[in-house]
Amino acid sequence: MSDGIVDILTTASLTHVGRVREANQDSCAEFLSERGMRLLVVADGMGGHAGGEVASKTAVDSMGETLQNGVGDPEDLLREAFEAANAAIFKMASEVPDLYGMGTTGVAVLVASDGAAWVAHVGDSRAYLLHDGEFAPITDDHSWVAEEVRQGRLTEEEAEVHPKRNALLRSLGVDPDVQVDVNQIEIAAGDRVLLCSDGLWGELDDQSIAGVLASEEPKDCVYTLVGLANESGGRDNVTVQVLAMPGAVNTMRLPPLTAEALERMRRRRPRSRWLALVLAAGAAAATAGWLWLGSGT
């Protein structure tokens, strides 16, 4: 039985195929360990045939297994989870011709029973943090365009429309070894952590995402954000996970939502039959053992 901060966290996860793609290659899952650690994972797969779906599902399943079986320090476990996922996907891609070259992004947040938290990622799926009234990404995309922006060779605006905007510099399963970024984060009362695939951040600006995140509970927030991404075009699979600390959200330093965004939110709520999968886990999920709460296939 978990015993600690994870018992009072509220979380929700939602993945959707979008409005253009025929298959959903994103996966997501939530895990709760007997040691009282909660793990949320988003993976955005790529590869022909069923490769993308297999890669992303393998990533989240493998990470859950590592955390379940691991005994070490939470930060080390998180890194091990990514490395084991990389190895599992790489092995499968090497053995099954149809899956050759498959890979996936991965972004995860791990909260230990004492409230210490870490974010890890590979690729261009992102984590954002709403903390003390400010909203910002807390991961740096491992993508070609993001590196060009960091080096000053492209502007953000040029990156958004660049033909190579989907090219990743790092992904899980493509090489035998992978470099994982793992960083500890501070989460306090009222804070929100959001994980998402590029189907969300590619369709919506940060201001719109922040406005929804600050104003809705996780289970409503994921529906609203997926609905807005689809309304904005839905050109890619979209996956959103939200983890909320109890307490009122500090919105002091958030820019106001634009009138256009507010109007979109009022007009449109996604209908449940659209939704490939919804996973909402509140305090009631804090039961003994591991809870596999699903992945988006």
Ligand code: CA
């Ligand atoms: Ca994607």
